[in-house]
């Protein structure tokens with residue numbers, strides 16, 4: 466018998482990609498199980514399926530940096546403070562990240578794709594279900610978005626939860642209204658500007674930064690985090706990168722270019738949530 470659960474949960478994370486660099490991403494998770502019927506006449510109680518998988522996905526993938534451990538572009542070191550990673554991008558540039566172990570997911574694959582992460586997750590979940598479940602399948606899909614969207618990575622050092630991790634991210638739609646009218650042109654501008662971007666807070670910038678490479682570091686509840694990233698993969702902002710403050714930043718930036726226009730921004734963080742901000746200069 467075959468059982469399925471669509472849209473189990475969504476996971477927000479970043480990953481290292483040879484071509485794109487540091488990519489913020491959001492996937493929806495779907496599950497399917499094969500097995501015989503148990504004494505309740507079920508392959509497995511939906512309550513058990515959803516609780517088990519949501520707990521594992523929230524704990525092991527959500528808000529982590531996914532690192533493909535079989536990639537030739539990776540160098541990985543473990544030290545008493547946690548993990549240090551160096552990643553070579555196709556352009557020849559390098560991204561270096563360090564932080565506590567819990568900020569990373571080490572995916573045994575050559576690259577991070579929806580299929581490789583699903584296959585690795587299924588291996589990790591091998592003993593999570595009763596023996597009556599013969600096979601588990603996971604799949605990850607992207608939210609269908611017909612309008613512009615961007616992928617960003619960031620870290621919120623003041624967040625008491627896992628958003629404090631320096632390199633986690635989202636795939637998010639953006640809606641921009643000028644004098645009440647939706648502007649596809651401005652939405653496309655921001656989707657291009659923030660494609661695979663790191664949004665860094667200026668106060669986290671370190672003195673060793675130069676024109677080529679920006680270095681960020683901070684101490685948060687889970688430990689010390691550092692990131693060195695090519696400057697052309699990064700946009701610096703003077704605020705924390707909560708979605709409230711990013712929506713305001715976008716609205717004010719547009720408003721400065723379009724004085725006298727009422728600018729309203731509806732910025733999403735991942736799927737189905739975000740913030741609205743307005744500006745007029």
Ligand SMILES: Nc1nc2c(c(=O)[nH]1)N=C([C@H](O)[C@H](O)COP(=O)(O)OP(=O)(O)OP(=O)(O)O)CN2
Nearest residue numbers: 475477523527528621628633706707708709734735
């Ligand atoms: N009001 C705000 N709350 C939160 C913000 C924010 O900008 N404004 N940001 C975060 C983090 O950036 C986090 O990455 C958001 O991820 P998400 O998975 O959506 O957050 P949750 O863990 O709360 O939700 P789950 O659906 O349970 O994963 C957090 N909060």
